[in-house]
Amino acid sequence: MTFTWPIILIIILLIISVVFNILGTIGLHRFPDVYTRLHAATKCTTFGTIFVTFTVIAYSVRLYILTEEAKFINMAIHTLIALIALLATNPTGAHALARAAHKMGVKPKKAVRDDLKDADQHKKKTVKKMVIKKDKAQGEVN
Amino acid sequence: MIDLNTLFYAAATLFAISIIVCIFRIFLGPTAADRSVGFDTINTLVVATMIILGAAMWETLFIDIAIVYAILSFITTLFIAKYLEGGVAE
Numbered sequence: 001m002t003f004t005w006p007i008i009l010i011i012i013l014l015i016i017s018v019v020f021n022i023l024g025t026i027g028l029h030r031f032p033d034v035y036t037r038l039h040a041a042t043k044c045t046t047f048g049t050i051f052v053t054f055t056v057i058a059y060s061v062r063l064y065i066l067t068e069e070a071k072f073i074n075m076a077i078h079t080l081i082a083l084i085a086l087l088a089t090n091p092t093g094a095h096a097l098a099r100a101a102h103k104m105g106v107k108p109k110k111a112v113r114d115d116l117k118d119a120d121q122h123k124k125k126t127v128k129k130m131v132i133k134k135d136k137a138q139g140e141v142n
Numbered sequence: 143m144i145d146l147n148t149l150f151y152a153a154a155t156l157f158a159i160s161i162i163v164c165i166f167r168i169f170l171g172p173t174a175a176d177r178s179v180g181f182d183t184i185n186t187l188v189v190a191t192m193i194i195l196g197a198a199m200w201e202t203l204f205i206d207i208a209i210v211y212a213i214l215s216f217i218t219t220l221f222i223a224k225y226l227e228g229g230v231a232e
Binding site: 007010011014017018021022024025028029034037038041042045046048049052053055056059060071074075078079081082085086089090092093094096097099100101103104106 | 157173200219
C-alpha cells in the first residue's frame with residue numbers, strides 16, 4: 001500500500017474517530033455525576049461516529065473511482081443516510097435523559113444553583129395566575 | 143504491509159473494547175439514570191462498529207441495519223426517559 005493522499009485522509013479521519021470514541025468512554029468513568037457523564041459520553045461518541053461515517057464515505061468514493069462499481073456509491077449514500085439518522089436522534093435522546101434525571105431528583109455534585117428548578121417554579125406560578133384570571137373572566141361573563 | 147481493511151478491523155476491535163468498558167458503568171452506576179447513560183453510549187458505539195465493519199467487508203446490508211438500529215435505540219432511550227421521569231428519587 002503506497003501512501004497517496006486519499007489513503008492518508010482516510011487514516012486521519014479514522015484516527016480522529018477512534019480517539020474521540022475512546023475519550024467518550026473514559027469520560028463516562030471519570031466524571032462524578034449523571035449530567036457530566038452524559039455530557040462527556042454523548043458529545044464525544046456522537047462526534048466520533050460522525051467521523052466514522054466520513055471515513056466510510058471517503059473509502060467508498062475512493063473504491064468507486066478505482067473500480068467503477070455501482071455498489072460502492074450505493075454504500076456511500078446509505079452511510080450518508082445513517083449519518084442523518086444519527087444526527088437527528090442522538091442529541092434528542094441525551095436531552096430527554098438529562099431532563100428525566102432532573103425530574104427524578106438526581107442532584108448535580110458540587111453545584112450550588114438550580115436554574116431549571118427555579119424556572120419550573122416560576123412557570124407554575126404564572127400558569128396558576130393565568131388560570132385564576134380565566135376563572136374570574138368566566139365568572140363575569142356568567 | 144498493512145491494508146486499509148486491517149485498520150478498519152483494528153478500529154472495530156477498539157470500539158468493542160470501549161463497549162466492554164461501558165458495560166462496567168451499567169453495573170456500577172449509582173442511579174438508574176447513570177445506567178441509562180451507559181446504555182445510550184453503547185448504542186452509539188454499536189452503530190459505529192456496524193458501519194465500519196460494513197465498510198471492511200464491503201457489505202451495504204450492515205449499514206442498513208445500522209440505520210434501523212440507530213432509530214430503534216433512539217425510541218428505546220425516549221421510553222426509558224419517559225419511565226424515569228415518573229420514578230422515585232434515590
